[in-house]
Amino acid sequence: MAEMIVTETGGDLFKIEPVTPYPESYSETVRMARDEKRENARPKIKNKVNNLKDYDVVFLGYPIWHGDLPMAFYTFLDENNLSGKRIVLFSTHEGSGISRTDSAIRNYTKGKVVDNVLSIRGKRVQDSKAVPDVKNWIKTLRDSKTI
Numbered sequence: 001m002a003e004m005i006v007t008e009t010g011g012d013l014f015k016i017e018p019v020t021p022y023p024e025s026y027s028e029t030v031r032m033a034r035d036e037k038r039e040n041a042r043p044k045i046k047n048k049v050n051n052l053k054d055y056d057v058v059f060l061g062y063p064i065w066h067g068d069l070p071m072a073f074y075t076f077l078d079e080n081n082l083s084g085k086r087i088v089l090f091s092t093h094e095g096s097g098i099s100r101t102d103s104a105i106r107n108y109t110k111g112k113v114v115d116n117v118l119s120i121r122g123k124r125v126q127d128s129k130a131v132p133d134v135k136n137w138i139k140t141l142r143d144s145k146t147i
Helices: 002-009 027-038 071-079 101-108 122-126 131-143
Strands: 057-063 086-093 118-121
Touching: 002 057, 002 131, 027 101, 086 101, 086 122, 101 131, 118 122, 118 131
Parallel strands: 057 086, 086 118
Antiparallel strands: none
């Protein structure tokens, strides 16, 4: 979805990647994510955003894992000051929708989290069926002068 959003907005892409990659196996990734959540882990991430101050609007995208953000995403939030930014959220899920992650990010940051959140089943994104959804969402954000 992030690439679709970059295509529609002309924005820049920053990928939050943990230093220790998640396993290729879905079941092993699920197990690792569950363990990280139980331990309230903050996995180290590979790269840093050097020019975050240059952005007024920040799109934050993530998968919903066990009803929450991936723990590496919390590492990103810990390491980056988003106060004063307009934060636009999008996520993939397998049935939980956005869960309560929008509230978690609102409570975690001092940025303005936009109410219009896009959450799409991962399968739709993998099959490229989400392109019209993303285009319509971006149009709505533009029409409302959110971005």
